[in-house]
Amino acid sequence: MFFTYLRRELRRRRKAALVVASGLALGIALVIVVNSVSSGMGRAQDKVLESLYGLGTDMTVTKAATAPADGENERPRFRFDAQDDGSDEEQSTDRVMVQGFQTLSSSTVAKVAEQDGVSDAVGGLSLQVIKVSGQFTRGQFQQDGSGSAQQGGRGGEQPGGEVRGGGADFDVNNYSVYGTDVTEPALGPLTSSKITSGRTFKSSETDAEVAVVDSAYAKEKDLKVGSTVKIKTVEFEVVGIATADSGDAAANLYVPLKRAQSLSDSKDEVTTVYVQATDSQRIDSVKSAIQENISGTTVTTSADLADTVSGSLSTASSLATSVGRWLSVVVLIAAFLVAGLLTSSAVSRRVREFGTLKALGWRSGRVTRQVVGEAVVNGLVGGVLGIALGLAGAYAVTAVSPTLQAELGGGGGGGTGGPGGMGGGPMRQTASRTLEVALTAPVSVTTIGLAVGLAVAGGLIAGGFGGWRASRLRPADALRRVE
Template sequence: MFGIYLKRELGRRKKAALVIALGLALGIALVITVNSVSAGMTQAQDKVLKSLYGLGTDMTVTKARTAPTSGSSGGPNFKFDAKSSSSSTQSSDRVQTQGGQALKSSLVTKVAGQKGVASAVGALSLNVTKVDGSFTQGKAKSSTSGSSTSGSSSQGQPGGGSSGSGGAPQVQGGGANFNVNSYSVVGVDVAHQGLGPLSTMKITTGRTFTSAQTSAKVAVVSKSYAKQKKYKVGSTFKISGTKFTVIGIASPDSSESDTDVFVPLKVAQTLGDAKNQVTTIYVKATDSKQISAVKKEITANISGTTVTTSADLASTVSGSLSTASSLATSVGKWLSIAVLAAAFLVAALLTSSAVSRRVREFGTLKALGWPSRNVTRQVVGESMVNGLIGGALGIALGVGAAYAVTAVSPKLTAQLGNTGGGGAGGGPGGGGPGQQASQNTLEIALSAPVSLTTIALAVGLAVTGGLIAGAMGGWRASRMRPADALRSVS
């Protein structure tokens, strides 16, 4: 009886049912779209952060550099020991640790032993400034006067000279022609490459390090640097007189890498005169939900260090990605809530209005013996069907809008600032060669993935909308008396 009556009444009031369903559908579609775009923003930011941190890295431990001592400028300097011969090319490398102050390698083990830490690995970030070229020695030439006439002076003599005297020798020609090449080198723990700076790179040519190559003079170079220097697998180059062989060329997973050359950690420590030292400790937590607690644990037990999490690093991301993410999080969600609330209210008012027009019908049913609960159940059932129809339409519209965003894939830019520590490869507190302060701009394609959670949320909203509308209409219908039906008869 209930199902037959429900089907008949919905068929008689198609327009009213469609209006209620469409109102709910628009609200639900907006919620799905906003949630999907927000999820896409989160994925885009994760790509940016992973390109800096390293896949699986939850936080980094660094130490800020100490202030320059009194009497020292603290600025950059370069000592060049020129050779006496002017015929040969002269070259010299300056290798310095970059980023924050160096940490003892033993701290890696200490960090790994903290509560909530799954693993930790150290890396050493170096900056190499290479100067090569040659000096050209000038030639001394004497200038003599062409006349001994009194009052005449030789041209080109310093101070004019005196008549009839030989000119002072002058140096002509000479100079220097040098090229300056600055690039970054990161020493990685070859036994734990799944965590740290190299984990963001994908080997495109050749191979990566083996666990036995802890002291080998081999290197993996970034694709962009290899193209610039015309390196390929098997090429060789020197750093401070040490010859390295390129065994692999790697490209970053989601952005341009700030690291040009990767070498084994022990070799990097020798190059940078930093034995048993690292500049960054990469940390992976046992539970991604306990990162804040792990940060507090490390900060409390290892004094003088700076612990940077992905949440801290996210605050340095700016550009259109950050702006769009803020809009989707704040304006978009509040707008969807407002539209959804309005849709629920309209559905409730329309249902209540429809009940008012059915006074004779419900009054007659009560006169025939229908209890109030049956009348209420009837109204709620109709509203639930309207809600489910609206939910189905809303899911279709929302999924369609999300797929349209994914198909268009609008480009968003992310500008990555410097966090002021000492990470490698532009990571937390990283920066490029020479502790650069400029920002690195990345371009990210936006997608809007629709998850099962979002679909479940939409179904829940559809049911909620139907219940709200049905509750208001059912409450009004339950208050009707059989006498109301008689008064409505003309």
């Protein structure tokens, strides 16, 4: 009887039911779109942070570089010898320097790993290589043709003339190298890149002369798997090409950590310790423990890095989390109120009907349940429409994939434009840079569940208004009223 009467009444009042369902649908659709866009913003920010940190890294430990003492010159010096045999052969020399931070002892990695709440820790060494190559060209002496002679310094006579031509032509190549612990492939800067050609390092290649090259640098220098790259006097074989997920690589070249330490005369030293916590809820306590037990270090978490992200990504994220969600709440409240008022108004127009039902023996509770049932069905219909509209909106955002810019400022970890320019990340060329990230709007099962819950809640609220109104009707008063 309940469902029969319910079906008949909904069919008889299709327009009113559609109005109530449409109002709820708009509110639910807005909630789905805003939640999906907010989730996409979170993924975009995570992608930016992974480009600085590496996948799975919760924090980094570094030590700020000290200012040079008065009169101390840190600029690299290059020296070339003149060729005694008169040849014009090309000469080259490399300077490999630690970049960005003071070095930490490799034992620091073990100390960090021993801290309570740390799941894993691995060290990395950030280097800058300046390669100067070129050649001297001897000038040619040309006699002036006058036949006159000039007095030499020791009383002898020299033919008149001058040296013309000659000089020096040298090229400066500047690139970054990152020493990676090949025994810990799941943690560190290389995890933010995907191997698109060749392979990554093997755990046995701790001291091997092999390298993984960033795809952009490989294209610029025409490198491929099997090519060789010479740093100082060591030739490294390219075993893999890596493409950064964010489009901006951590370094131009990656080599095994021991090899990087050897190149820079930094035996058993690192510039960055990458840390993975046992639980994301313990990151703050782990940070405090490291700072307390390992003095002189700077610990930078992903939350610290997120504070340095600005640009359209940050602005859009703020709008989505504040304005968007408040707008969703306001629209939902308005939709619930409209649904409740419309349902209550419909009850007012059905006074004679409910009065007759009460006169036939229906109790107030049964009338209330009937009204609430109709409202819940309207809410579910609105939920289905809202989910469809929300999914369509989220799909449209993902299909368009608007590009957002993330501006990353320097100085996050006390460094001076070193690795990442962000306090702990791997090598970057500048202390401030801009990344472009495509926005998506993924819809999760949780969001769908929220939409269904809102639909039911909207129906119950609307039914509550109407049911309360219907339960107060008295049969005699109802039958005296004319519709």
